[in-house]
Amino acid sequence: MTLPALLENRLRLPVVAAPMFLVSDPTLVTACCNNGIVGSFPALNQRDSNGLRTWLEQIRAGLVKDAAPYAVNLIVHASNPRLQADLKICVEQQVPIVITSLGAVKDVVDAVHSYGGLVFHDVTTRRHAEKAAEAGVDGLIAVGAGAGGHAGTWNPFALVAEIRQFFDKTLLLAGCINHGHEILATQILGADLAYMGTRLIATQHNGADDAYKQMILQAKAADIIHTPAVSGVPASFMRQSLEQAGYDLNQLQNKADINYGEKLKPINDEAKAWKTVWSAGQGVGGIEDLPSIEELIKRLDAEYRTALQRCQQLRLQAQ
Numbered sequence: 001m002t003l004p005a006l007l008e009n010r011l012r013l014p015v016v017a018a019p020m021f022l023v024s025d026p027t028l029v030t031a032c033c034n035n036g037i038v039g040s041f042p043a044l045n046q047r048d049s050n051g052l053r054t055w056l057e058q059i060r061a062g063l064v065k066d067a068a069p070y071a072v073n074l075i076v077h078a079s080n081p082r083l084q085a086d087l088k089i090c091v092e093q094q095v096p097i098v099i100t101s102l103g104a105v106k107d108v109v110d111a112v113h114s115y116g117g118l119v120f121h122d123v124t125t126r127r128h129a130e131k132a133a134e135a136g137v138d139g140l141i142a143v144g145a146g147a148g149g150h151a152g153t154w155n156p157f158a159l160v161a162e163i164r165q166f167f168d169k170t171l172l173l174a175g176c177i178n179h180g181h182e183i184l185a186t187q188i189l190g191a192d193l194a195y196m197g198t199r200l201i202a203t204q205h206n207g208a209d210d211a212y213k214q215m216i217l218q219a220k221a222a223d224i225i226h227t228p229a230v231s232g233v234p235a236s237f238m239r240q241s242l243e244q245a246g247y248d249l250n251q252l253q254n255k256a257d258i259n260y261g262e263k264l265k266p267i268n269d270e271a272k273a274w275k276t277v278w279s280a281g282q283g284v285g286g287i288e289d290l291p292s293i294e295e296l297i298k299r300l301d302a303e304y305r306t307a308l309q310r311c312q313q314l315r316l317q318a319q
């Protein structure tokens with residue numbers, strides 16, 4: 001179990017709020033950090049790099065004295081024309097944690113390390129994890145099967161076990177985490193932090209439409225379809241929204257092109273797709289309300305403590 005000094009004694013719960021395209025905004029980030037978990041957002045949620053700077057200033061202005069650190073997600077892919085400009089802003093603004101997706105590149109890691117920042121990289125297989133470890137990242141985010149967004153297909157037990165064979169730095173585990181006992185379960189498996197996405201969409205203040213949140217409340221795990229048809233990278237979407245957007249469910253194994261540059265245009269297929277086809281993980285079936293972030297974290301905290309007591313009872317029974 002390894003937590004970097006930056007996070008040691010800074011968190012109320014061992015949780016990072018995952019960055020979510022078109023959902024995570026400064027309100028969500030500051031609410032998470034001010035209630036003791038790491039808040040994050042994808043740089044591409046702002047329309048340009050100056051906008052990214054504005055959001056960072058806005059987030060910092062909204063943080064209370066003992067707030068948890070925040071993170072920015074950069075898509076490291078040749079099709080993202082903003083990568084260098086956004087990275088420059090992260091360095092200039094000394095963003096505490098940079099979460100990289102798709103590519104793990106030593107130059108990006110070195111740039112963030114130059115001011116003492118941390119790089120966490122998300123992975124879905126052992127090979128990706130090995131490459132990211134070679135690039136010198138400080139943490140790996142194991143994105144298991146059933147997660148929202150660009151989910152993996154590996155069982156989380158298998159993914160964590162294999163990554164822990166060669167990686168002893170910070171490990172985060174993602175996929176279907178909605179409750180305090182699931183947060184503790186990630187630690188028992190060998191991870192250090194839980195990485196939560198879908199649960200945070202179904203809360204009061206973020207960039208998601210109300211109809212999106214309502215669909216999450218209605219959906220069950222069986223409604224989640226993992227398909228490369230929307231983004232080019234396999235991602236999890238709710239069947240109801242794919243149908244509403246006119247997708248032919250029989251065609252969903254056809255791969256779309258990967259193009260993060262497309263996300264920058266106000267009207268285009270990729271951004272329109274994520275705006276109208278709503279992503280969520282298989283954890284939807286365990287989400288039943290739309291609390292504020294403060295209420296949710298308070299509840300997670302109580303559930304986490306109850307789960308710890310249960311472990312204590314199990315330990316006594318095992319003696």
Ligand SMILES: Cc1cc2nc3c(=O)[nH]c(=O)nc-3n(C[C@H](O)[C@H](O)[C@H](O)COP(=O)(O)O)c2cc1C
Nearest residue numbers: 018019020021042147148149175176197198279281
């Ligand atoms: C709507 C949505 C958008 C997402 N956008 C991104 C993104 O832009 N960058 C990224 O690294 N991960 C993205 N993800 C993945 C999350 O960061 C995280 O890995 C995932 O949500 C965790 O699984 P869970 O949703 O089951 O909790 C997205 C997930 C969702 C649900």
